[in-house]
Amino acid sequence: MRTTTPAVGFTTAALASVTLLSTQSATAAPAEPKPAIEDVQKKVDELYRQAGSATQQYNRAKSASTAQRTKVDTLLSDVAKRTEKINEARRELGAYAAEQYRTGGIAPTATFFLADDPQAYFDQSRLMSRSTERQQKAVDDFRTQQAAASKKRAEAVQSLEKLTETQTALRSSKQNVQTKLTEARSLLSKLTAEEKARLAELERKKEAEAKEKAEKLAARQAAEAKEREAAEKKAREEAAKESGGDSGSGSGSGTGTSPGTGTGTGTGAGGSYAAKAEKVLAFARAQIGKPYVWGPRARPRTTAPG
Incomplete structure (x- = not known):
């Protein structure tokens, strides 16, 4: 017949170990003492002060974001206008290219000699010369508009990047304010x-x-x-007394003396x-x-x- 005494002894030892470990854990991790009401007040005041500072940062970021948004809208509008001018110049160049394609690639001298009316061709050639000048001007205008549009487009991209930065700062400031206020309210709610x-x-x-x-x-x-x-x-x-004493004068004649008379005036602010x-x-x-x-x-x- 088996005996169960060793098993009982092992179970008792295990329970004792668990109890001992629980007691040690409770001793090692005491409950955190509750802060004094004065400390809570100081902490809440500090949190409200930080929230006020964060609110000021939020307002500055919001103002900067609004100004930057206005600048970006202006630049984008300018880019759109310049793009339209580029398209107009491109259409004009396309018309000149189509005209040149229709006239063919015959040399001007050969065309002059083979023409039925050389004088008429000469007059037309002078008109074509003026047309060539207009074509060159159209090319120059196209290049100018293209360069200006590229510059404005780069400015718009840079402004958009700055706007993104200010909006990120705006969100960060707002979150900071809300965090400080939530922490302060949490402290007060525990009282x-x-x-x-x-x-x-x-x-x-x-x-x-x-x-x-x-x-x-x-x-x-x-x-x-x-x-x-x-x-x-x-x-x-x-000062008035000194001025009055200094302005006195006296005179005497004969065997007697005549007391002097004096007047004094004083002015002040x-x-x-x-x-x-x-x-x-x-x-x-x-x-x-x-x-x-x-x-x-x-x-x-x-x-x-x-």
């Missing part, structure tokens, strides 16, 4: 309701800090403007300085209440193009 509330609170806190900084900046600018105005006013008053100070103050007051932005850290309101 719990409590985390979203904390994130909103952080946003409000940032806006409050930005507003406070803007108000402090406006107050400091207003104070500096008042200080400049006071210093300029004091300088004008001192008080009006212009006051106007400048008022502009500075108005600008400072206008900044109160506006959100404060330091560098590019503020999240742009970006939407995917297209």
